Amino acid sequence: MQTQAVRVRNLRKTYGDRAVVDGVSFDIAQGETFALLGPNGAGKSTTVEILEGYRRRTGGEVEVLGIDPADGGLDWKARIGIVLQSSGQAGLVTVREQLRQFAGFYPDPRDVDEVIAAVGLDAQAKTRISKLSGGQQRRVDVALGIIGRPGMLFLDEPTTGFDPHARREFWGLIRRLKAEGTTILLTTHYLDEAAQLADRVAVIAAGRLQAIGPVAGFGGEQARVPIVRWAEDAMPRHARTDDPFGFITALAARLGEAPGELEIVRPSLEDIYLGLVAEAETGPTRRGVAGTVASADETAAPKGAGR
Structure with a gap:
């Protein structure tokens, strides 16, 4: 022991x-x-x-x-x-x-x-x-x-x-x-x-x-799900997905073109930390990455894409 x-x-x-x-x-x-x-x-x-x-x-x-x-x-x-x-x-x-x-x-x-x-x-x-x-x-x-x-x-x-x-x-x-x-x-x-x-x-x-x-895996598996970030209608958007490439394909089909400012990132310790702090300060709400408040961009995810 x-x-x-x-x-x-x-x-x-x-x-x-x-x-x-x-x-x-x-x-x-x-x-x-x-x-x-x-x-x-x-x-x-x-x-x-x-x-x-x-x-x-x-x-x-x-x-x-x-x-x-x-x-x-x-x-x-x-x-x-x-x-x-x-x-x-x-x-x-x-x-x-x-x-x-x-x-x-x-x-x-x-x-x-x-x-x-x-x-x-x-x-x-x-x-x-x-x-x-x-x-x-x-x-x-x-x-x-x-x-x-x-x-x-x-x-x-x-x-x-x-x-x-x-x-x-x-x-x-x-x-x-x-x-x-x-x-x-x-x-x-x-x-x-x-x-x-x-x-x-x-x-x-x-x-x-x-x-x-x-440190490895901090925040659990859900917190480590990749984030897709892009620009749409001059607004920054992001969404979590287990299948970022499938998500991007569906997103491009919906937009009729490749999305602007596109990037795929895996949440860092800093991302998870900031999400936990934000949730503690604002109280339980609809959650995004590692407890962060979900923004309107997640509702804009294309149908059929992984979340």
């Missing part, structure tokens, strides 16, 4: 009459990289802060590395690493000085120079943090999060401010940490980042968990 690093059952957080987290439940297996996705104000950050021990819950059960975060002591805190959204580092010390100080807080820290190299700050090791660019300061945040060799690592928007090359380098670091057995909870607004790094993805919106599952 696989060991669970995180266990969440019916988690609730309310402020007065308003529930910002409403009955959320999930597990994260030991050594898994788990992406928690959601728009601003969805309850994502509140959920993560409860798991980190920063915020008290209103109800439900939570365990992280076998301990209730509300009761986590210094021994438990030494086993987790946290990269927050914003930096609060002292600007008057150098990168190496800051990491050496933090390494002293842990029983089995990583080598300071090894961590500096891992986050790509070799050339800035002797530079005061206040002199670094925003992206470089973000790398310091990541370095401080992993210096203690955590068994559980929380990454809250870790690559904000990174250029594309730095992001790819960071992805390599996360894969190395995973290979070492580190359990990782990632929040990110970059859907390609979640697709590249995560074993499983969960989407939270309006305080509730909307979907959860492996």
